[in-house]
Amino acid sequence: MTIQSLPSIRCRCRCMSLHPTFDSISFESRYPLIPAISPPTRRALSLSAVIFTAISTLASSSASSSSLAAPSKSAAPQFFELPDSAGVKALELRIGSGEIPVDGDQVAVHYYGRLAAKQGWRFDTTYDHKDENGEPIPFTFVLGSGKVIVGMEAAVKSMKVGGIRRVIIPPSQGYQNTSQEPIPPNYFDRQRLFTTIFNPTRLANGEGSSLGILIFDIELVQVRHLSNKFASPGS
Numbered sequence: 001m002t003i004q005s006l007p008s009i010r011c012r013c014r015c016m017s018l019h020p021t022f023d024s025i026s027f028e029s030r031y032p033l034i035p036a037i038s039p040p041t042r043r044a045l046s047l048s049a050v051i052f053t054a055i056s057t058l059a060s061s062s063a064s065s066s067s068l069a070a071p072s073k074s075a076a077p078q079f080f081e082l083p084d085s086a087g088v089k090a091l092e093l094r095i096g097s098g099e100i101p102v103d104g105d106q107v108a109v110h111y112y113g114r115l116a117a118k119q120g121w122r123f124d125t126t127y128d129h130k131d132e133n134g135e136p137i138p139f140t141f142v143l144g145s146g147k148v149i150v151g152m153e154a155a156v157k158s159m160k161v162g163g164i165r166r167v168i169i170p171p172s173q174g175y176q177n178t179s180q181e182p183i184p185p186n187y188f189d190r191q192r193l194f195t196t197i198f199n200p201t202r203l204a205n206g207e208g209s210s211l212g213i214l215i216f217d218i219e220l221v222q223v224r225h226l227s228n229k230f231a232s233p234g235s
Helices: 039-044 047-063 150-156 186-195 200-204
Strands: 088-092 105-115 121-125 138-143 164-169 214-225
Touching: 105 150, 105 186, 121 186, 150 164, 150 214
Parallel strands: none
Antiparallel strands: 088 164, 105 121, 105 138, 105 214, 164 214
């Protein structure tokens, strides 16, 4: 699949979130996803082997793109662990040229969220959230507020506006409860997501290290510096 250059995205926020292979779902026809493995093969592979294959394929496919190629032309882009992220791995699909947010800033992002335990099932995307004009509405949150999953905060806080990053978030940095954002607005997607991650039987069988692995493609589209930073309780 040839990756096309990303058109400008209008931000309409109200301001003044080692894995199995993905199904063949295009990232708005901009970012390649590796094709699904047939069921017999998928069952035969261990989780770690599939994760290794997925990372290798994603890296090589991104390297072949002129619009999302890595800064270094001598080597394919690689996943790397984000500093102080407790295991969140990132692949730079496009390095932005804008500012980097800090705690207390309001950020607007577009994302595709996928669940590794469901073979890369896409549980939510901001491109499905439309305003009255049919334009996609980005997801907004305040860095450091604790309202979103830790892995998404870790991914965004070192990005530049205009950048696009694919991240693999381990369960410990993903959903710890059903109130953490981003939350799929569709009831059935939300139920499928959380009943998979918090499945008591599978957790009891020791599958907790794989059930909550998340894959996010994130684009940072806007940063807004809020006038009122977080105040300590009672201030």
